[in-house]
Amino acid sequence: MxxxxxxxxxxxxxxxxxxxxxxxxxxxxxxxxEYHTEINDEIVKYNDLNDKRNKLIKTYNQDLKDLDNLKEEYNDKKKDVKEIKEAMKNKDSLTAEVDDLQSKVYEKQDQIEGLDSMIIDKQEELDKLTSGVQAKKEEPVHLNAGQYVIGKDVKVGRYQATNIGRGTNFIVYDGDDGTAIVNTILGTSNGSGDYVFFAADGDVIQTEGQVKLIPVE
CATH class of the missing domain: 1.20.5 (Single alpha-helices involved in coiled-coils or other helix-helix interfaces)
Known part of the structure; x- marks a missing residue:
């Protein structure tokens, strides 16, 4: 061994x-x-080839995703174009409607300006009437709801009638023919407020509520 x-x-x-x-x-x-082989006189390693393959697959998947996004964007733009075309078809009718509405707006503005002018004129007339009314030193006359004869229950003269409490109907009848000389509502938003009138002998006052007659010049 x-x-x-x-x-x-x-x-x-x-x-x-x-x-x-x-x-x-x-x-x-x-x-x-690392497995390797020889391609075109160059040694190519398996890991390098696998890395390149994975990169190509990743790029391919990203391209597919980008393509889907482009398709979706294309469909959205196509829908927008369709809506614009539909709107263009209705352009003339919509323009006509707008012009008609604008014309009505101008018309209403003219009416409002006319009403404003009338209100100003009426206010000036009212100011002239009220500025010319001066209360006398006489005591006001208080009337309950009912009918009163001027010259007997109420002195002949000029009065400013105003309501006491809630609004009320106020009427003055001519003593000769019974026609209504005054027919108004005192003290409501829809009424004429206070009312100045001439109380002639023999005329009849009718009120549905309490009123006060203030003697005025």
Whole structure:
């Protein structure tokens, strides 16, 4: 046995086996880590090819996503164009309606200006009438609801009639023919407010509520 291990031939065989085994294991390790081949006289590694393939797949998927977004945007724009075309068809009729409404607005503005002018005129007339009315020093006459004869129940003269409390109908009848000389409502938003009138002898006052007659000049 000792002669066997001391033999150069034996040692050569052992060393050869070790070298072959080592080379085989190193090559297998390299092969497991990076497979490679030769393309166009260049060595291409498996990992590099796999990376490039993955990048291509990622780019492809992104392109598909971008394409879907473009299709969606295209459909939206197509819908917008359709709506614009429909609106253009109705443009003339809509313009006519706008012009008609504008004309009505101008007409109403003219009416309002006319009413404003009439209100101003009436206010001026009212101011003239009220400015010319001055209360006398005589005591006011208080009347309950009922009928009163001027010259008997109420002195002949000029009076400003005003309601006491709630509004009321106020009528003055001519003593000769019974026609209504005064027919108004005192003290309501729809009525004429206070009323100045001449109380002639024989005329009849009719009031549906309490009123006060203020003697005026």
């Amino acid at each position: 000792k002669k066997f291990f001391k033999s150069k031939k034996t040692w050569g065989i052992i060393v050869g086996v070790i070298i072959v085994a080592t080379s085989f294991n190193v090559g297998r390790a390299v092969q497991d880590d």
